[in-house]
Amino acid sequence: MTTDTIRTSDGSDLVQPGLLPELRDRTVDNLWRRAVRSKPEGTFLLWEGNEFTYAEADVEVAKASGMLRDAGVTPGTRVAVLLDNRPEYIWLLLAIGRIGAVGVPIHAEAKGQLLGHFLRSTDCSYGVIASSQAANVESVLGEDLLGYVWILDDVPADEIGTVPRLGRVQEPYAPKDVADDGKDDEHRVPRFSDNYLLMFTSGTSGPSKAAVVSQAQPITHALKIAESCGWNAQERFYTCLPLSHANAQCHTLLPAIGLGATVVLGRRFSVRKFWADVQPFDCTAVSLLGSMLQLLWKKAPSPEESDNRVSTVLVVPFPRNVQEFDDRYQARFATLYGLTECAPVSISRPGEGYDRPAGMAGRILRDHNDVRIVDADDIEVPLGTVGEIAVRRHDPYITVQRYYGRERETWDDFRNLWFHTGDFGYVDEDDVLYFVGRKSDSLRRRGENVSIRELEEVLQSFTGVLEAAVIAVPSDLGDMSEDDIAVYFTSEDGTQLTAEQLDLLAEAELSRYMRPRYIRHVDDLPKTPTSKIRKDVLRRDAEVNLTQFFDAETRRQI
Template identity: 35%
Template sequence: MFDDDVTRWVLPLVLEEQADSLGGRELVHVVGEGSLSYAAAAGDARRVASRLASAGVRRGDAVAVLLASGLDFVRVWLGLGRLGAVIVPVNTALEGAFLAHQLDDCGARFVVADAGGARAVRAALGSPAGREIVDLTGWQSEPEWEGPLPRAADTACVMYTSGTTGPSKGVVMPHAHCVLFGVGTIEGLGLTAEDRYYVTMPLFHANGLFMQLGATILAGASAVLRPRFSASAWTREVREHRCTVSNLLGSMSEFVMAQPPRPDDGELGLRVVCPVPNPPAHEAAWRERFGVPEVVTAYGMTEVNIPLYGRLGQSRPGTAGLVLDRWFEVEVCDPDTDVPVPRGTVGEIMVRPRVPFGFMAGYHGLPEVTVAAWRSLWFHTGDSGVMDEQGWVTFVDRTKDCIRRRGENISSFEVESAVAALAGVAEVAAYAVPSVPAGTEDEVMLAVVPVAGASLDCAELVQRVDSVLPRFARPRYVEIVDELPRTPTAKVRKAELRRRAVTPTTWDREAGAGDVG
């Protein structure tokens, strides 16, 4: 179990201690695959660490991982941690230039991938010169690694998050930062060893990997991992596996609630659910239709951890939560002056940690971007919010130029770069417009300027766009325009495009014959 000694906030150390005390207790069950006990997970981690070391991976080395969420991902994650190497979990939907950027940027010489991931790597890089796709075959017969454990200040993970004016950035995450995600879950949701976590988010995201599975290890609890979210299976599996807690992100709640009502909906069995966001209508449905007694939301990002949580026993739908002030400081400030604004006034949400190495150590290879984000020694989230007199913070809007869809942060820069390379496209702007129903998350919209003399058909264009973008980044809406609105310094006025949003002339994927994605 974790304690207040931050120097011990190292998940591989916690796992070793939990394995000693909990032994054969189930740590994780993967739907359709099997289970790992605490003792088995620790032993497998040590053997995978030996296999990686024999392949040439050393303490501190970055290793890109392209694996589906499952037991192998868990083993590799824990094995890299035990070795003291750095996991770079890569979204398995990435391909082409998106994938190549992350592999090049992180500097990983080693890649652990399944067959599909290996094909994607070779296709993205041509010949993956200077990189070795590690074959883990035979790891079961390796001796158990006995090398030193990493320290709380050592880098555990480099996780990529969406860019705004540039490509996706690698967030450098110390071990203490990764553990703090789980500490927040334990405190915010009251997680105990008696809980069973239903995890449906991919393990290449901080929410699934650290907020949920990491917290499970810290609490000595157990988890049920579904490799891919399924709205139709969600309530059934929660009941079948006797789960007591789960997180949902973005439109996941909406998808679950859109399922046909069942007579046993009210017998779900969850003790608490953590949906982000949590509009009032959703909280009412969780409580009234599904019989969940506690609905607690949260706010955070890969860089800053989860500094805001709701409170058990306090219903405040629509808000993002109160500050976990044992571990974080949060202010709402004027984004131009960094001076705190009066309570009840909209400003930028700014965060800093109260514990060493409880935040990101920086953006990988981007010292100037890191310093800019830390201006005035506060991390500037780029999110607008308002804090009331009681300290409850409500998220208002994103001031950064990024898009959130289906639980994914999407870099508008990367979308624009891919689309601009297509024949017939002179210029393109990618931006967020509200999803339907409003208040859940975003849809991707493109404003496209054709090359002079060209005529673009939206449906045909979108077919080509789909071939160069990951599924989660594909646009729903397309508008063909003569020109993009610009500032006097020639920057595209994204705010104006967002205000204009969908018009009667907008092409809508869901109204046509395309793949809704």
């Protein structure tokens, strides 16, 4: 271990051993047992009036491990987990790590084709499924049952009726006390390099890919963040993001375990109740998606948002007006750059980088990875020049190993021995990384390159606009190198903003080449289970429903 001087969330310096264990010791069970040994009576989890110490939680992990092992789960066995946020989800993630099995976390709101894709593309033979999700699973499985299924009752039986058969063997989720969960069996001790999770990428531009994640990868991700943010054992981490998502796992759950701190778990994100959920538990650190922060910003201030102990907000991407957020919420903001495949690549300390240009994603972690900005031929571009962000780790097994069943995509993304992120960015003279946008999220109009992310930020700043999603549509000029701009938008509660009114706002605020041509108001935007907008769905809709848009050039509905 190394010794670092870091700044804690209350602003004081703290000298402590580096949180990251040696690489070969980075297994989920090693990290968990270290926390249990050091703070057995410390509070680990708070959830809806329930409190678990580390010792009490360890009993639950042992019971879950025993249940899985008794059913035949062994190292490498794939186990789907389809639950809402609840303590059992955490016990299962830790038990799967203890056994050396492979967890397949699936968002609890997944349904239809997306749910079928998650289950079929990962060849799961075991599953822990909420009773509220059983009908959705049955609709996509048909007669192709899983091998072994546990049903966890999460709603009263009279609300859902009879639970359908989803597995050839099906039992209630009811782990029993065990005298020995196999912890001393040397053949069952996982290694840092073993596969641990199949984590789905967001799938905003097409079908999600299952990233094969080793035991060492999420631990490295989590504890590099904890070190950079200066978090300590007194933190209370709040998350309402789904535990199927890397954010909840690596920005909240695993940092808390690594520090021996406390997790406060919410069921789901609510704009109206967010600060009311955070305030009573004296939470000190929260991690948010950028879209969540913008929605909170648009909500009228509440007493809870100013009367709380939150001192650090980790948010991706960094908001443009971050100082205003700091002033309103009285918390220091930090950000990072990373993906499911590898994170963090760069990170800022809380309170740093407020005066830097838009897209700031923190200083590159040069002790952790190499970063290059490359052109279309994979040749490195000069400092300050925009290109694709490519990453190569210093240590093995802390980057995604491959995409499960998707060899071609694996080779494409790891060509020339660098992981190609698919993101545009640049590096400045201070070695700070800037995110510019997705390669697939830019367009060219009237001879000018348009950043879709930048355009969406401007549109969302307009009064009355809740969310805006911009896509490229073919130009009717017949020039294949040119695009037209289409935007879908939703309105804030209590407003009646029309497509024509949005066009007038855009005309007043935007350069002509950035002004959307096609504008459509919708009640909701299609999203992934992690709340990212499904641009692939919007593109398909625009192909067949362009007549439902307002045309800014003709000033009328098409």
